Amino acid sequence: MNSTSDWGRVEYTSVRELRGPLAVIDQVSGVGWDEFVQFTLGSGEQRHGLVLEVDRGTAVVQVLQDTAGMDPARIRTLFTGSPLRIPVGPSWLGRVCNGRGEPLDGGPPVFGAGTSAVGGNPINPVRRVPPADPVLTGVSAVDALTTLVRGQKLPVFSAAGLPHLELAAQIAAQSTAGGEPFCVVFAAMGVTHADANFVRDALEERSAAGELVLFLNTADDPVIERILTPRIALTVAEELAFTGGRHVLVVMTDMTSYAEALREVSAARGEIPARRAYPGYLYSDLASLYERCGRIEGLPGSVTVLPLLTMPAGDITHPVPDLTGYITEGQIVLSREVHAKGVYPPVDALSSLSRLMRKGAGPGRTRDDHLDVAAQLLAALARARQIRELADLVGHSALSPTDRRYLDFDEAFYHGLVDQRRDELRTLEQTLERSWQVLLTLPRSQLAMLPGDLLDAHGAAEGG
Structure with a gap:
């Protein structure tokens, strides 16, 4: 029958x-x-x-x-x-679940007043509100130079062996929305059991406070679950934001594991492969996840997406980072060279960019001098990199006194501003004051991007 x-x-x-x-x-x-x-x-x-x-x-x-x-x-x-529907609502907060939303914390199944389809609903472009106001992560390299904005999608590009999972956990544990209702939805895909335990421990305090939803898909879980995990996470986040009025940060790691799961299913279906054997619809599939962030006119809250991905062999032209870069609004790039200096997080500031930073930083949002300080830091860092390359050619002794000050600036930038402990929460005030201390290693004549009144207020000295 x-x-x-x-x-x-x-x-x-x-x-x-x-x-x-x-x-x-x-x-x-x-x-x-x-x-x-x-x-x-x-x-x-x-x-x-x-x-x-x-x-x-x-x-x-x-x-x-x-x-x-x-x-x-x-x-x-x-x-x-x-379609697949899941219960939604604040009952998810404080829970630890597998990639299908089933409890791992010994508690009962999650129930909600209503259900939502995990595929989500498209946001009417006319009702989209431009991202504005910052999400402060407590990480100086991010807050000072690539400020994360509510409603933004800002990926972290990493490579094997770099501490991207530690950075993801630190951002998830520390982030705030300036005193407004805030929570984090953390979706881990294809992680080892050791990494899953690390994430649970690192986020235990935020989970106990009822400000976290944690989804853990481990490497030995079914590959199909890995495709479902970010969709469930975003469905939960949308309800917490647009109905519950919270600002929600969705951290998704590792998107390369997600893309590989998509490739495996595509191969099982017998589909014709595209670049590097990934399916031809990889771009639209990634966009269907990343574009679920934002703010909606007339509704409270916001959804901000921070995807992390490892670049195979450190290749930024690999399909996953390449397509992610087209869809998202900037990137935070982690560097092996900076990591080799013993700096955490090993952010390559000159390769990193937040295209919406001016929407979420500056007067009325962070601090009046924030954007000027960030611009001067990056300009000086670019000049310092040129001088370091010149010193490799002609020798340190052939450099002018000003050039040597730039090399001092380079050291101060990485060890005085970027480098911080993995459990260290820095306020924006502390980050910007450290930024000024780093800038003042240069003579006043080299700080042309900063207004004179700010230089006077911070005691910038003349000198060669």
Whole structure:
């Protein structure tokens, strides 16, 4: 028998084959793309899936818990008639869950007053409000030079061996929205169990305060779950922001693991590969995640997205960072050279950029001198890099006194401003005062981008 009726819904027994994480079901009707599916195994075990494709009565379903142990002859398949929906609301706060939203903290399942589809709803461009006002991370390299703005999507580009997970956890633990209601949704994808335990420990205090939702997808979890994790995280965040009135920071790491999961599923489906064997729709798929951030006219709160990704072999032209850079509004780049100096976080300031920084920093938002100080720091750092390259060619002794001051500035910049402890929370005032101390290693004549009254107020001295 092909099917039976279940309260008006049809239950099918015609599973043709199981292929990796996919189940192929024949002789179906009335089934739609992205529909949620329930499988009942011969043992009574329940598994779930999502419809990837329907063609002439055949449905291809991705099984969220993988197909291991499933016997095609003893499976009953129920198509629910709607996309995957999850409960939403403040009951998620303080919870630790796996990538499917099932509790890992020993608590009961998460319930909510309503449910939302994990695919989300497009935001009407006319109702989008431009990002404004800062999210302060307590990390000097970010707050001073690449200020994160509420409603922005700002990725962190890293490489294997660099402390990007530590930075992600520190930002998630320390970030604030200037005293307004704030929370963090942290989605970890493809991490080791050791890294998952590190994240739980690092964010324990914020979780206990009811300001964190933590989703942990480990490397040995089903690959399909990895594709679902960021969507569930963003669905939870949207409700907390636009209904609950909170400013929500969504930290997603590692997006390269997500893209590799997408590639694996694409290969299982037999799709024609594009660049580096990733599916041709990688750009639109990443955009469907990143573009769920923002602010909406007439609704409270905001969703800010901070995706982290490792660049294979440190290659910034790799498809994942390359496409991410097209979609997002800047990037924070971590550097092996800075890491080798013993500096944490190893941010390459000249390769990093926040395109919306002027919308969230400066008069009325952070401090009146913030943008001028940031511009002068970057200009001086660029000059210092040129002089360091010149010194490698002609020798240190051939440099002028002013050139040597720039080398002193370079050291002061990394060790006096960027470098900080992994548990150190710096206020914006502390960060900007450190910025001034670093700038004042240069003579006043080299600080041409700063107004004279600011130089007088901070005691900038003349000198060669």
